[in-house]
Amino acid sequence: MxxxxxxxxxxxxxxxxxxxxxxxxxxxxxxxxxxxxxxxxxxxxxxxxxxxxxxxxxxxxxxxxxxxxxxxxxxxxxxxxxxxTTLAQRLREQPLRALGVLIAVTGLLLVTLVPFLTLG
The missing domain is CATH 3.30.70 (Alpha-Beta Plaits)
Known part of the structure; x- marks a missing residue:
């Protein structure tokens, strides 16, 4: 085997x-x-x-x-x-990717937190 x-x-x-x-x-x-x-x-x-x-x-x-x-x-x-290579350099090299990740993370946080924020 x-x-x-x-x-x-x-x-x-x-x-x-x-x-x-x-x-x-x-x-x-x-x-x-x-x-x-x-x-x-x-x-x-x-x-x-x-x-x-x-x-x-x-x-x-x-x-x-x-x-x-x-x-x-x-x-x-x-x-x-x-x-x-620093984080700032990577962000400058790939700004669209960084923006996409930021949007995705924000969306996930909203989907996760909105039900708890609207309970009370």
Whole structure:
């Protein structure tokens, strides 16, 4: 029986490629499923043999700890250099998206709170 090692939902392409390379380097057979057309499934990396599960999970855990450390260091350096993206920059880059989110949140709050506000 196959085992899902990594769900590819919100996984950057470079990370997925590094995981594939890690599995190939350690000769762990795997296959990959593609995301569905309708966005129900986001694809994944599956182990072909259940016997490899523990070894692959240990490798993946070490890899993710190292990647997490590297990403934190990159972000800290970007903040020191002043090149890290701020919320204000993102709002300026995508004003329509920000306005849409603000409208959606306001609408949800109104739908949620109006029944309670009109009770008394």
């Amino acid at each position: 196959t085992t899902l090692l990594l769900n590819l939902r919100q996984v950057p392409d470079d990370e997925a490629e590094e995981v594939r390379a890690l599995l190939e380097e350690h000769r762990i057979p795997f296959y990959e499923t593609e995301p569905s057309l309708w966005g129900i499934s986001f694809g994944g990396i599956w182990l072909s043999h259940p016997d490899d599960k523990d070894r692959a999970k240990a490798l993946l855990e070490r890899y993710q700890q190292e990647r997490s450390r590297q990403q934190r260091e990159r972000y800290a350096q970007a903040r020191r250099e002043g090149t890290a």
